Amino acid sequence: MKKILISLITLSTITAHTFAQNSPLKIKINQETDKIEKQVIAWRRDFHEHPELGNHEVRTSKIIADYLRSLGLEVKTGVAKTGVVGILKGTKPGPVIALRADMDGLPVVERTPVPFASKVKTTFNGQEVGAMHACGHDSHMAILMGTAKVLSDIKNDLKGTVKFIFQPAEEGPPFGEEGGAELMVKEGVLENPKVEVIFGLHINSQTEVGKITYRPGGTMAAVNDMQIIVKGKSAHGAYPWSSVDPIVASAQIINNLQPIISRNLNVTENPAVVTIGSIHAGNRSNIIPEQAEMMGTIRAMSKSDEKMVIERIKQVATKTAESAGATAEVKIPFSVHYPVTYNNPALTEKMLPTLIESAGANNVSLKPPVTGAEDFSFYQEKVPGLFFFLGGMPKGQDPLKAASHHTPDFFIDESGFKLGVKTFCNLVVNYMAMKK
Known part of the structure; x- marks a missing residue:
């Protein structure tokens, strides 16, 4: 990693002359980008006002498909x-490059003052909920639609094919x-034509507008959800000695899981997280129930760390329950698993001058690992990919005071x-x- 970082730091001093910033093609890209800006903002506002949850992006996908056909x-x-x-085919042969934007909103009731x-009210997993683009996917779609317009305008100068992927859920x-x-991926989005590389971005509400951040290698965490069911013996709450209390055993398990991060993981190399987000047991104050259920999330920045943490969770949960006279059933993953979002180091190094060309050397910086997860990682398992972050926080705002993603006050400049x-x-x- 040290060698890679030194190489990247060296590259960060390179200006964009390598790619002829003042060439007619680059001048046209800048001009067309200026022209499409108002439309990009209009698209984003429309998507924002009409969010749709995962696998239900019907209105959204029709707008996108109709526009791409018009191009x-x-x-x-x-x-x-x-x-x-x-699919946009250039007039000259060359690589197939994929660009991806995600489409879905979140079950969040919006609280921002924007007009x-x-x-929107909808249902999620059987419950009535609000809906909001509380993670910036509305802006991702609008940006990629704008990109499709600009690249279509320079189609005669493209040496290859561009595949625009608008992804649900x-x-x-x-x-x-x-x-x-x-x-x-399972349905073949990276095939016919076969994709050589893929690029993606994520807007960030706590990074100042005009800035880009990136990271080679493990960038966003692998995620697994987990379910732990602790089974004991029920009894009257007044006579706990007649029970095997699954709630007490669960409390011990929760405490015993935390040293996995502080004592089993080399935190100088990669972060990881083990969080129990819910625990449910019983229905009365004076009844010790037969079982307790816990749900949680696991985050890790490498496959080896992910494997170790999962093995230790299973060991700690089952042995802790056993020491209390109970049993524990551990399911990992329970319903969700995303791999590590891994930026191919060679591709990242190769394309870093392009990020600098676009934003300016003073506006591009190395990002710490992110313990949030992104399913862009499934594409990166198949082809080299680069996933970077785009600033969306108003200039001069304190990042610590900016509303974070997935919250009712989430705001993007x-x-x-x-x-x-x-x-x-x-x-x-x-x-x-580069592919000449």
Whole structure:
């Protein structure tokens, strides 16, 4: 890693002359990006006002598909339920490059004061909920639609093919359904034509607008959810000695899981997280129940760490329960598993000058590992990929005071969208130029 970082630091001093910033093609990209900015913002506001949850992005996908067809692209719909794929073929031979945007909103009731705030009510896993684009997927779609327009305008200069992937259910499909990037890969989105590399971005509400952050290697964590069922023996709450108390055993398990991170993991190399997010047991104050159920999440930045943490959780939970006279059943994953979002180091190094060209050397920086997860990782398991972060926080705001993702107050500064379009276009054109 040290060698890679030194190489990247050296590259960060390179200006974009390698890719001829002032060439007619780059000038046209900049001009067309300026022209499409207002439309990108309009698309984003429309998507924001009408969010749809995973595997239900029907209105969203129709808008996208209709627009891509208007550009003359070959369009496939119904991919992984509601996904849309557009194919733009340049006039010259070259690599197939994929660009990806996610489409789904979240079951969050919006609280922002913007005039296009969502008022949508829907159902999620059988419950009535609000719906909100509380993670920026509305901006991702709008940016990729703008990118499709600009690249279509320079089609005669493209040396290869661009595949635009609009993906549903990044936040996860409804319980019991398949969806997201994993299903798109299964249905062949990286084939016909076969994708050589893939690029993706994520807007960030706590990174200042105009800035880009990136990381080679493990960038976002692998995620597994887990279920732990502790079984004991019921008794009257007044006579606990007649029970095998699954609630006490569960409390001991929760405490005993935490040293896995502080004592079994080399925290100087990679972070990891073990969190119990819910625990349910019993229905009266004076009855010790027969069992308790816990649900939690596991995050790790490498396959080896992921394997070790899972093995230790199973060992700790079962042995702790056994010491209390109870039993523990551990299911990992219970319903969700995303691999590590892994930026191919060679590709990251190769494309870093493009990020600098797009945002400026002072606006591109190395990012610490992120313990959040992204199913972009399923594409990166099949082809080299680069996933970077785009600033969406108003200039001068304190990042610690900016509302985080997945919250009712989540807010994005729309002035950063133009940089997203420009960067995607530059990544495509520059990668194609390298493949002479």
